[in-house]
Every structure is written in C-alpha cells, then in structure tokens.
Amino acid sequence: MISCTDFIPAYSEFFKFLEKKGGKKEVVKFWEHLSEKYLINLKNLVKKHGLKGCWLYWSKALNEEAADFVMELDEKKGIFTIKMKKCPSKGRLINAKHIKPYRDYCEHCDILYRRILEPLGYEYFIDLSRCEKARCRTEVKKSK
Amino acid sequence: MNKLVMRKKAADNVYFHPDFHIAMNMMIDYIEKKYGKKAVTEYLEQFANAYYKPLKNKIKKNGLRALRSYIEQVYKKEGGNIKIDNKNKIMQVYIEKCPAISHIKKRTKVANSFVETTRTIYQTIVENTGYDFELKKYDSRTGKAILIFRRKQ
Numbered sequence: 301m302i303s304c305t306d307f308i309p310a311y312s313e314f315f316k317f318l319e320k321k322g323g324k325k326e327v328v329k330f331w332e333h334l335s336e337k338y339l340i341n342l343k344n345l346v347k348k349h350g351l352k353g354c355w356l357y358w359s360k361a362l363n364e365e366a367a368d369f370v371m372e373l374d375e376k377k378g379i380f381t382i383k384m385k386k387c388p389s390k391g392r393l394i395n396a397k398h399i400k401p402y403r404d405y406c407e408h409c410d411i412l413y414r415r416i417l418e419p420l421g422y423e424y425f426i427d428l429s430r431c432e433k434a435r436c437r438t439e440v441k442k443s444k
Numbered sequence: 445m446n447k448l449v450m451r452k453k454a455a456d457n458v459y460f461h462p463d464f465h466i467a468m469n470m471m472i473d474y475i476e477k478k479y480g481k482k483a484v485t486e487y488l489e490q491f492a493n494a495y496y497k498p499l500k501n502k503i504k505k506n507g508l509r510a511l512r513s514y515i516e517q518v519y520k521k522e523g524g525n526i527k528i529d530n531k532n533k534i535m536q537v538y539i540e541k542c543p544a545i546s547h548i549k550k551r552t553k554v555a556n557s558f559v560e561t562t563r564t565i566y567q568t569i570v571e572n573t574g575y576d577f578e579l580k581k582y583d584s585r586t587g588k589a590i591l592i593f594r595r596k597q
Contacts, residue, residue, distance in 0.1 A: 301524075301544040301561055301587065304461055304465050304468075306495065307461075307467065307468055309491070310468060310471075313490055314475075314487060316490070317475075334467065334470060337470055338466065338467055364457070364461035364462075365457075365459060368454045369451075370450070371448075371450040373446075373448040374447045398497050399494050
C-alpha cells in the first residue's frame with residue numbers, strides 16, 4: 301500500500317511515465333479516463349443538487365486535503381467559485397524539493413472537472429496562471 | 445436562495461483523503477490493462493526511486509530503524525493494525541488488513557496488480573541499501589500480509 305498521503309507524488313510521476321510511453325496525448329487520455337471513472341460522486345451530486353452539488357463535493361475533498369481556500373456558492377447569481385490560496389496537491393510537489401512536478405501537472409484539474417460539468421449544463425473556468433505558486437481560481441456557472 | 449462561504453486554512457484540517465486510494469487503484473488498473481503487468485512495476489520503480497530517495501538514504505545510514513519508523517507512521521495515519529518484530533537484523537511486519545484495500549472495496553474492484561504497491565515499492569525502497577525484501581504472505585482480498593526485511597549477508 302502506498303499511503304494516501306503519498307498519492308500526489310505518485311500521481312505526478314504517473315503523468316511523467318505516461319508521457320514517456322506515448323507523449324502528452326497519453327496523459328490527456330488518462331485524465332479523460334479518470335474523469336469518467338473517478339468523479340462519479342461529483343457527477344451524481346451535481347445531477348441531484350445542481351450547482352450546490354459542487355459545494356458539497358468540494359467541501360469534503362478540500363477539507364480532507366487540508367487546502368487553504370475560500371469557496372463561495374451564490375445560488376441567486378448561479379455561481380460557484382473556489383479561490384485556492386495554496387493547493388494541497390501542487391503545494392506538496394513544490395515543497396518536496398527532491399522531486400520535480402510533472403510539467404503540466406495542474407492541467408489535470410481543467411480536464412477532469414470540465415468533462416463532468418459541461419455535459420451537465422455548466423460553464424467551467426479555471427485560471428491556472430499562478431499555478432506555479434500553487435494558486436488558482438475556479439468558477440462554475442449555469443450555461444446560458 | 446442562499447449565499448454560502450467557506451474559508452479554510454491548511455492548519456484547520458489534517459491532510460487525509462482516503463479516496464486517493466481509489467485513484468491509485470484506477471492508475472494501477474489502467475496501466476496494467478493498457479501496457480501490461482511489467483509496466484506496473486516499471487512505473488512503481490520510477491515513483492519509488494524518485495519519491496522515497498530520502499527514505500532510502502536514511503535506511504543506508506540508520507538501518508531498519510528508519511524503515512520501521514516510516515511504516516509505523518504510515519499505518520498509524522491510515523488506521524491500520526500492524527505488528528513489527530525486529531531482531532537479529534531481520535524485521536518482520538505483520539499487517540492485519542490493508543486500509544487501502546478496505547477503502548477501495550467500498551466502491552470498486554481491487555486491481556489485479558495492486559499487490560505491487562507493496563511488493564515493488566518495498567523492493568525498490570530497500571534496493572542498494574544493504575537489505576533484502578520478501579513479501580512472505582499476501583491475501584489479495586484483504587491485504588493481510590507479512591513483510592520481511594533482512595540484512596544482506
């Protein structure tokens with residue numbers, strides 16, 4: 301067993317392994333696969349509760365991952381946002397000085413969640429421009 | 445229609461997200477089905493050589509005490525029941541059941557090569573440290589296992 305607290309570096313190394321096997325497209329294929337198979341909870345919660353499903357899903361995940369964040373759900377405006385001040389995943393990879401994170405590590409968040417939320421009728425936006433500092437901003441809103 | 449706000453600092457919670465065991469299992473299953481069993485061990489060797497380098501160095505310097513401390517800390521965090529006997533340059537670790545397998549089974553089937561997250565990982569961790577590793581017993585349904593680490597002659 302690899303401890304779940306050691307998962308993030310295993311995940312990052314997995315992307316490097318896949319890229320060696322078949323280039324970036326192999327990494328993207330895996331992210332698509334993981335989105336479909338792993339994010340069933342998010343899909344079911346959003347189907348059942350609408351935008352509040354995002355709130356319910358990330359309330360559990362971000363607290364278990366001990367993230368530093370501000371999360372907001374404005375049901376009147378139909379917007380859900382996460383302002384990530386220190387991403388626990390990228391933060392761990394940056395802090396572990398003896399390993400180098402996979403170059404495009406943060407892109408997995410874009411593909412994994414977009415593939416769940418867009419088919420359910422939501423717009424998904426993630427700003428990864430500060431991801432090298434383990435910061436990002438996610439916004440989900442109902443498609444017009 | 446409510447507005448909800450949640451503000452959290454990293455220090456507000458303990459880092460423990462057991463669903464990562466499910467994601468790990470999916471990775472092992474994916475790689476095995478797509479590239480074969482050998483690729484599972486190749487990947488785990490790559491990961492262990494990179495990530496556990498500081499632990500390997502501690503084992504070289506301090507022997508099995510370093511590994512014992514690491515294993516105890518992992519199973520304490522995961523809530524797993526283990527017993528460790530350490531004598532005559534041999535360390536035996538008795539794992540009652542694997543916390544990862546227990547969690548994975550709540551949602552999905554355990555990957556055929558999941559055992560490699562124990563066998564390949566520990567083999568790689570002790571490689572070139574002066575110790576050998578043997579996975580003496582392993583029950584793939586529960587993860588109940590006996591791990592043996594021996595000082596090389």
